[in-house]
Amino acid sequence: MSDRPNTARVLALGALGVLLLIVVPWTLAVLSGVRPIILPSGWQLLDAADFLMRTDVLLHSTWVSLVRVNLGFLLAVVTAVPLGIVLGRSPLLFAAFEPVVESFRFVIPFAWIPLAILWFGTSEFGKLFIIWYAGFFVLLLPTIEAVQGIDKDLIAAARTLGATRWTIFWRVAFPAIVPDLLLAMRVAFAVCWIAILAAELVASRAGLGYMITDARELLQTEVVIIGMVVIGCIGAIYNALFIRLQRLVQY
Amino acid sequence: MSHMIEARQLTKRYVNERTGREVLALDHVDFTIAAGEFLCLVGPSGCGKSTFLQMVAGLEQVTEGTLTINGKPIAGPGADRGMVFQSYALFPWRNVIENIRFGLEIKGLSKAEMNEIAHAAAHQVGLHGFEHAYPKELSGGMKQRVGIARALANDPPVLLMDEPFAALDAQTREMLQEELLSLWQGANRTVLFVTHSVQEAVYLGSRIAIMTARPGRIKTVIDVGLQHPRDITAAAFGELMKPVYAALKEEVLKAAVSARALA
Ligand SMILES: Nc1ncnc2c1ncn2[C@@H]1O[C@H](COP(=O)(O)OP(=O)(O)OP(=O)(O)O)[C@@H](O)[C@H]1O
Numbered sequence: 001m002s003d004r005p006n007t008a009r010v011l012a013l014g015a016l017g018v019l020l021l022i023v024v025p026w027t028l029a030v031l032s033g034v035r036p037i038i039l040p041s042g043w044q045l046l047d048a049a050d051f052l053m054r055t056d057v058l059l060h061s062t063w064v065s066l067v068r069v070n071l072g073f074l075l076a077v078v079t080a081v082p083l084g085i086v087l088g089r090s091p092l093l094f095a096a097f098e099p100v101v102e103s104f105r106f107v108i109p110f111a112w113i114p115l116a117i118l119w120f121g122t123s124e125f126g127k128l129f130i131i132w133y134a135g136f137f138v139l140l141l142p143t144i145e146a147v148q149g150i151d152k153d154l155i156a157a158a159r160t161l162g163a164t165r166w167t168i169f170w171r172v173a174f175p176a177i178v179p180d181l182l183l184a185m186r187v188a189f190a191v192c193w194i195a196i197l198a199a200e201l202v203a204s205r206a207g208l209g210y211m212i213t214d215a216r217e218l219l220q221t222e223v224v225i226i227g228m229v230v231i232g233c234i235g236a237i238y239n240a241l242f243i244r245l246q247r248l249v250q251y
Numbered sequence: 252m253s254h255m256i257e258a259r260q261l262t263k264r265y266v267n268e269r270t271g272r273e274v275l276a277l278d279h280v281d282f283t284i285a286a287g288e289f290l291c292l293v294g295p296s297g298c299g300k301s302t303f304l305q306m307v308a309g310l311e312q313v314t315e316g317t318l319t320i321n322g323k324p325i326a327g328p329g330a331d332r333g334m335v336f337q338s339y340a341l342f343p344w345r346n347v348i349e350n351i352r353f354g355l356e357i358k359g360l361s362k363a364e365m366n367e368i369a370h371a372a373a374h375q376v377g378l379h380g381f382e383h384a385y386p387k388e389l390s391g392g393m394k395q396r397v398g399i400a401r402a403l404a405n406d407p408p409v410l411l412m413d414e415p416f417a418a419l420d421a422q423t424r425e426m427l428q429e430e431l432l433s434l435w436q437g438a439n440r441t442v443l444f445v446t447h448s449v450q451e452a453v454y455l456g457s458r459i460a461i462m463t464a465r466p467g468r469i470k471t472v473i474d475v476g477l478q479h480p481r482d483i484t485a486a487a488f489g490e491l492m493k494p495v496y497a498a499l500k501e502e503v504l505k506a507a508v509s510a511r512a513l514a
């Protein structure tokens with residue numbers, strides 16, 4: 001195991017990275033006289049943020065998007081994980097599902113927008129469908145692999161110690177795949193969150209994705225950038241939460 | 252004398268679920284293991300030693316013939332037969348005591364009873380002071396001690412061991428062989444022990460069964476008339492190794508020839 005680096009140093013390095021990679025080049029660009037519509041200055045950005053906060057647009061958009069992504073992600077988990085467990089256990093079912101699974105996972109969520117609109121219209125289901133779809137395959141394959149990869153001797157040991165199927169599932173198979181599941185969930189959540197933009201292109205009236213699309217049409221570059229920053233920050237927070245969870249089950 | 256484990260015309264065929272291909276692993280095996288004996292099973296790789304052990308454990312179904320324990324057909328795994336694995340097969344999310352306790356939890360003992368038995372078993376195999384360590388923190392030898400203690404906690408009359416010491420270094424292996432012998436001598440336990448090492452078989456076994464190349468049958472059974480503790484440097488020990496070694500070598504060569512014929 002590598003030594004855990006100390007927190008203060010990690011934070012300082014992170015801040016330095018933000019400064020060198022974003023703030024400095026940005027400031028130079030603004031100082032060199034780029035038009036605000038191409039790249040607004042920091043002050044203009046703060047102004048716009050202040051406006052978005054006062055009118056409640058930013059919080060509302062964020063809330064709407066968070067509810068959507070959490071629901072869609074949850075749907076993906078409760079469908080993909082049980083199916084993955086079943087497919088991981090049965091070579092025959094897996095052989096039947098494999099072609100479908102292996103081809104669908106290359107069709108990105110954006111490609112589903114037209115069908116989602118045709119099928120679900122302007123209802124919330126269309127957006128949830130896109131997010132669910134984004135997370136589903138990212139969860140399914142790792143779940144199957146995790147189940148297939150369970151050490152057969154662990155199951156055999158449990159059986160020789162008198163365990164029933166039920167006990168084996170909850171006390172052996174499940175704990176054995178939890179670390180892999182959490183990793184898959186972390187990746188899947190990221191993919192769902194990235195797909196929020198696609199989802200909110202489906203006849204949407206609210207959400208961060210909608211806010212960005214709308215602002216682009218009105219040439220409000222500041223709002224577009226603020227939306228991007230919020231999406232990035234929320235993604236990073238969720239990622240950190242999942243990493244915490246993963247640490248709890250590092251056997 | 253009652254026969255602890257008895258195989259009559261025991262045949263095992265594996266069928267690959269996906270391809271439908273069949274493998275004949277054991278072919279009409281007739282064999283009896285007496286209560287209280289330490290039986291070592293040797294044979295070329297792939298001859299069906301693990302298969303036989305797993306059928307006795309109840310982990311694999313009998314294809315044809317009968318396999319009984321105390322006259323009753325083996326239908327599935329049971330707490331009367333403990334198993335020890337070459338890979339240790341410890342639950343990595345459980346510490347030493349929690350691993351040893353697994354079988355007792357299934358029996359539904361009270362927490363106090365479980366802990367008493369588990370600690371006693373840990374002590375018995377020299378795990379004192381490591382009760383709360385996790386498997387990844389243990390050496391191979393310590394891991395296998397946990398594996399043995401976990402099997403013993405259920406107090407099974409039959410102990411099945413599939414190359415339990417094969418992954419250990421020579422010194423650790425000798426120590427564990429020693430400890431296993433004293434565990435066996437102390438209780439009236441039947442041990443079925445698979446190994447690739449002729450020396451290990453002659454050192455531990457009351458009898459040594461040598462299997463043929465696949466499909467596996469029992470080729471010969473050799474009685475080891477030596478008293479414990481045995482001296483591996485003694486002339487009598489070397490004399491006993493010779494026939495075992497010769498029989499094994501013959502079968503290993505056959506296995507190699509048929510493998511080449513397939514290739
Ligand atoms: N689950 C299974 N499905 C199909 N074939 C199997 C299965 N398990 C074992 N076999 C085959 O049965 C034969 C006997 O295998 P087994 O593992 O019992 O041999 P072994 O004597 O223990 O070998 P080794 O010394 O290498 O451990 C081999 O040809 C093996 O490929």
Ligand SMILES: [Mg+2]
Nearest residue numbers: 300301302413
């Ligand atoms: Mg084997």
